[in-house]
Amino acid sequence: MSNPDNKKDSSNLLNKEISDREREELKQAAEAVTQVTDDELALDDERRIKVLSPSALVFRRFIRNRLAIVGVVVLLFMFLFSFLGAELSPYGYQELFYTTEERLQDFGGIQKNEDLRFLVKENVDYSSGARAYMLKALGEGKNSYKYGDKVYDIEPLSDRVYLIHSASEVASIMQLGKKHMFVADEEVPAELEAAAMEAIDRGQSEIDVAGQIYTIESSGREHKIYSTLPIALASYNVVNFDNPESKNSFDFQFAIEQAVLAGAGEYMVEVEGKSYEVKVDEEGQAEIRLDNTLYATLSPHMVNALNQSLHLPIGFVAETLNAIENKSNSFTYTLNGEEREFVLEIRYERWVIREMSSVTVYNIRSAPSKEHWLGTDATGMDMFTRLMYGGRVSLLVGFVVVFIAMFIGVILGGLAGYFGGVVDMVIMRLVEIFFCIPTLPILIILGAIMDELKLGGSARLIYMMVVLGVLSWAGIARLVRGQILSLREQEFMVAAEATGLSVNRRIYRHLIPNVIPLLIVTATMSLGSTIITESTLSFLGLGVKYPTATWGNIINAVSTSYDMNNFPWLWMPAGFCIVITVLAFNFVGDGLRDAFDPRMKR
């Protein structure tokens, strides 16, 4: 209950205390005032006026100029941005950034096989010479040829598959009238003789005895009986196994080829005690299954991956062929447990399998993002960071050049103005000469020469600053001379001379301080124009070179109109940095001029 009351009481007390104190202070102040008035100040007493030093006056006038304050703030920001920001930036100005990009890449190829492939029976010798002769015979349209002491028969199973038989003489028959003599070179079935005679009578050249085919070659009365054995298979078809360990064999492929030859349909084929399920399609491709799993395919096509170590499972081949057959140009397949999409393309009459895959590339010309506030440039460097470092160089060039120009200009202008006469005459002619030397052309030639001499980045920078400085002192010298000439004639200088001040004192205490305001204004203004000159040179590619960043060469890096039009973030920020900085220098310079010389303000 009592708490709130207490509080009220205490706060009342506090208020009272405060107001008492205030009253007392007021009283004291009033007393102080009456004391002063008691002294009876004269009207022109200095104490009546709040005296400000000239520089304080200038300062007050300056801060009243809103544009000038904006300029100062912008300049402060630019300096922080360039010198501090560059330190704080997590990136380096020459740091390259990478990104992954989805890109169609060649995965493998598929091609109709154009080479005959030979499959030789086990333990049979069918040399490469024999193979070459076979191809030759095939080209000449013969169906039997001789190689070495052996005769081979070519039996075309289709226009893509050939069976090669090796023939060896097993027996001969001599006909002598109605009798004949049968001579067997080796063991032959007993029925052969009778069957052969019968065939000779009928004019047959092939007989089948106990599952073995014999050919009879007759010359007059002599008949030779050859036994022919299929020893090899020459086929344009390719067998791809699901398991890379599986080995092709003559018997296996022969069996499959036969199934294929039988036309589209499903067959059961038995080879070496295993029964395979063969599914043949219209194109003459076969899918071979063992125990209901895909075992191999036979097709006129060869499929392989670019990556040699990658084995393409049969399903992939089948899927590819399927896609080609369906005239679809893409298909999906689960390879090594992940579903991947493949694209088919015809290139130089062969099918190329391509796949979207991610590639690491330079992150070039990327749009502004969270990582790169102003995107990246054409080589993959962070634009924002480069702007900061570029600002360093641009501002540095500005200051150094203006310093050099000021240094020469003030000394020569001061000499000319103070001494006059011959000195003035000589220096002014020099000023006019330098005034007439065309700066930009000279700098462009200098740039071209430095290109030719392949000068490095910092050397170029130094040369450029010196030349710019040396070529731009003339205006300042003229200004200083004019100022000193007019100051020299003023009463205070006459007074200084009359009081017998030394020359040094007259120059340094009385003349120079009066020139300084003008110098500050001129320097500020020429900082802006120097930055423009530097950036123009860099833009033309004749100033500071890539990869050193300056605001000018950041824009120069985007020299093609394609880049200009499509990637405005590559050049606009640097350009606006230049404009804003120069504008700020001009605002400050203008504000300073007004502050130093209030005459212009009515």
Added chain:
Amino acid sequence: MRKYIVKRLLISVFILICVTLIIYILMRNLPTSYVSSIARQRAATDKTKSYQVWLDELEEIYHMKDGYIEGYVNWAGEAVRGNFGESWHFKRPVTTVFKEKIWYSVILNIIQFVLHIAIAIPLGIKAAVKQYSRTDYMITFLSMITISFPTFFLAEILKYVFSTKLGWFPLYGMISRNHEFYSAFGKTLDVGYHYVLPVVVLVFLSIGGLVRYTRTNMLEVLSSDYIRTARAKGVAENKVINYHAFRNTLIPVVTILGGSLPSLFSGAMITETLFQIEGIGYTSYQCMTQGDVPFTMFYLAFMSVLTLVGLLIQDILYAVVDPRVRIS
């Protein structure tokens, strides 16, 4: 007056001699590797002259065998007669190339000159008359902006906005594809159409300085005693501004403008290059970057003459217009 002009003329000739001497010496001192590699490139692209022929030619034009002064005198003697040698880039006499290209620049600059006067002087006077008003701040601010733009950046922005995005003006070049099929009037219009953006760039960049100059001078005039007198005797404000103040403001402005007349011939190097206007600026830029020594020499000498003539006109005009200068 005549004495003054003669004196100025003599000084100008002296300065011209000094400047061309400096340029001549600079040229003579080009790094040998630079000159020889340029000559080698030339010899490689143009089989009609060998490497040595190029170098000999250069030596002949610039009298390299003589001493500096003697060589300079010989070169200057030829140059005064209009013999600047043959341009390496164009393979024709320098002066022929110059005569061919100069008019494109002059036309461009005259348009710019007229427009920038027509825009800047009224603006400057308006700003001065209404000092510290919103108009004044706006005009001052805008003129500050125009002097803060680098030429190339403004040109690129205009190209980006008006050529690429809006498609109103051609990106660069001087004539369109069908130029040959147009009538004479159509041809002029076509070139004029291509000149729009370059002129805008040049005018935009040049009005700032003139506005500020006009404003400053007008302010000075407006604060002078005779204006106060005019107002005091009851002259209408309109008349004070347009009659008394304006005329007096024109004195320095006309002087400055007169001084810039020769620069009509100097070409606008950056603008012409960026818009590929085949004027003297673009031509000399090409020559300079490709190491065409004879043309570059000519251009440098030409530029110094222009600057000198400009200064001379300015000084003489100043003396003519303002009797006070004449007396002192």
